[in-house]
Amino acid sequence: MPFCSSGVNKSIALTNEQQMASKILKKAYLSFILAILAISFQVQTEAQAADSTVYYATTRLNEGTGARPVYGTKRHLDLGHGSIEYGKARVKEPTGLPSLEQSTDWTTYKTRMKICDTAWQAAPIDSVKAQDQWAFFKEIASWRGTIVVFLHGYDETFEDSLRDAAVIANELEKRDGRGELPVMAVLFSWPSQGKTTDYSMDEANLEWSQAPFREFIGRLATARPPETALHVVAHSLGSRLAFGLTDDLRSYSAPPLTKLLFSSSDYDFHQAMQRKDLLERLVEKDVFILVSDRDGPLITSQLLHGSPRLGRPIDPPPVSRKPQDYTKKTFWKQILNEAADMLITDDTYDPPQVSSWLERQAGRDIEFANRTRFFDVSEIVTADLGHRLAWPVVGSLLSVSQSLYPLSTRVVHKQPDKAIMEQCNGKPAYLFRFHRIAQDRFGLRQ
Numbered sequence: 001m002p003f004c005s006s007g008v009n010k011s012i013a014l015t016n017e018q019q020m021a022s023k024i025l026k027k028a029y030l031s032f033i034l035a036i037l038a039i040s041f042q043v044q045t046e047a048q049a050a051d052s053t054v055y056y057a058t059t060r061l062n063e064g065t066g067a068r069p070v071y072g073t074k075r076h077l078d079l080g081h082g083s084i085e086y087g088k089a090r091v092k093e094p095t096g097l098p099s100l101e102q103s104t105d106w107t108t109y110k111t112r113m114k115i116c117d118t119a120w121q122a123a124p125i126d127s128v129k130a131q132d133q134w135a136f137f138k139e140i141a142s143w144r145g146t147i148v149v150f151l152h153g154y155d156e157t158f159e160d161s162l163r164d165a166a167v168i169a170n171e172l173e174k175r176d177g178r179g180e181l182p183v184m185a186v187l188f189s190w191p192s193q194g195k196t197t198d199y200s201m202d203e204a205n206l207e208w209s210q211a212p213f214r215e216f217i218g219r220l221a222t223a224r225p226p227e228t229a230l231h232v233v234a235h236s237l238g239s240r241l242a243f244g245l246t247d248d249l250r251s252y253s254a255p256p257l258t259k260l261l262f263s264s265s266d267y268d269f270h271q272a273m274q275r276k277d278l279l280e281r282l283v284e285k286d287v288f289i290l291v292s293d294r295d296g297p298l299i300t301s302q303l304l305h306g307s308p309r310l311g312r313p314i315d316p317p318p319v320s321r322k323p324q325d326y327t328k329k330t331f332w333k334q335i336l337n338e339a340a341d342m343l344i345t346d347d348t349y350d351p352p353q354v355s356s357w358l359e360r361q362a363g364r365d366i367e368f369a370n371r372t373r374f375f376d377v378s379e380i381v382t383a384d385l386g387h388r389l390a391w392p393v394v395g396s397l398l399s400v401s402q403s404l405y406p407l408s409t410r411v412v413h414k415q416p417d418k419a420i421m422e423q424c425n426g427k428p429a430y431l432f433r434f435h436r437i438a439q440d441r442f443g444l445r446q
Contacts, residue, residue, distance in 0.1 A: 153236020
């Protein structure tokens with residue numbers, strides 16, 4: 001009996017030890033799980049908090065303080081220290097965005113593009129910090145990768161243009177391999193009023209910013225390392241800043257830019273034809289011009305200026321409104337609808353008369369210039385009345401490979417504008433090629 005009692009007590013003792021060990025193991029396991037969850041949460045939080053740094057040079061007046069700059073609509077006048085203020089900002093990158101490259105059809109691609117675009121346009125801006133010019137150009141001098149300068153257009157705020165610069169750099173970095181070829185986003189922002197009805201004031205402020213911009217590009221091209229590519233993306237009215245560089249070609253011992261891309265260019269098409277050869281002297285490699293037949297603001301600009309725009313180098317659709325209505329948003333919407341109706345069929349591409357001209361004379365179809373090509377993005381740009389950045393195409397064309405996957409292109413032609421047709425007696429000497437962004441790789445009918 002004593003033996004049995006001792007055995008029972010020993011059994012109980014072992015059971016207690018086992019229970020204690022089990023509790024310790026459970027506690028250790030729980031701590032391990034909590035640690036893993038904490039690390040996972042930290043990683044997820046860091047991923048959610050990932051941001052894109054956008055450097056900036058601006059001719060907007062700082063209406064805030066040195067510690068908290070606010071760039072509004074006023075000009076930063078040169079009172080002895082120049083008109084440009086430098087700095088950098090952080091744009092929080094949206095997370096969980098769908099992949100455009102994995103889209104299985106055209107509709108899915110455009111839907112995903114809209115989702116991504118909407119998310120980026122709402123991205124929070126964490127901070128804006130001013131820098132002195134020496135600190136700014138020191139970072140330029142030490143950069144190893146690619147630099148992309150974004151020139152925004154009419155009716156743009158400083159904050160919105162920061163987001164667009166971040167989108168372009170993010171897309172290009174994905175195309176060229178994240179981490180392998182880092183991309184520095186640089187915004188050059190001029191004092192746009194950010195209002196639809198202030199077009200004339202925006203034109204004046206942009207013209208005033210020409211000289212500071214030329215100075216900025218000259219310093220940027222000199223400060224960057226020789227192996228660092230320098231691209232410029234000029235959107236809408238901002239295209240005029242890029243063309244203004246041709247006024248100062250003698251100041252460059254070599255082409256200052258690697259690639260130049262115009263998006264929805266609000267620049268006189270006939271002037272662009274005059275300056276295209278000068279433009280190519282600014283660029284080491286390629287010049288790309290993105291055009292869209294359904295760009296409402298460019299149609300409006302054409303009606304205001306009386307000549308086609310580089311981003312839409314064809315005649316405007318017929319309108320029945322008065323000129324004083326041209327700057328109203330309701331008018332733009334009407335114009336967009338008319339332009340969209342024109343795209344229901346392929347009548348604007350290779351119409352019968354164009355095909356006839358091409359058949360009669362070989363070599364009549366040409367690129368816009370030796371290293372300059374038109375890319376037609378009419379089918380994928382629908383936001384902002386057809387005036388939004390086609391950022392997937394921008395990133396593709398600026399990349400090393402220039403692969404548009406999963407998109408494709410096919411060459412089309414359009415009838416020249418009325419002025420050209422009249423002076424050629426209805427028989428144009430040549431027709432420009434337009435590389436139309438198409439959906440052939442999706443296996444769908446055009």
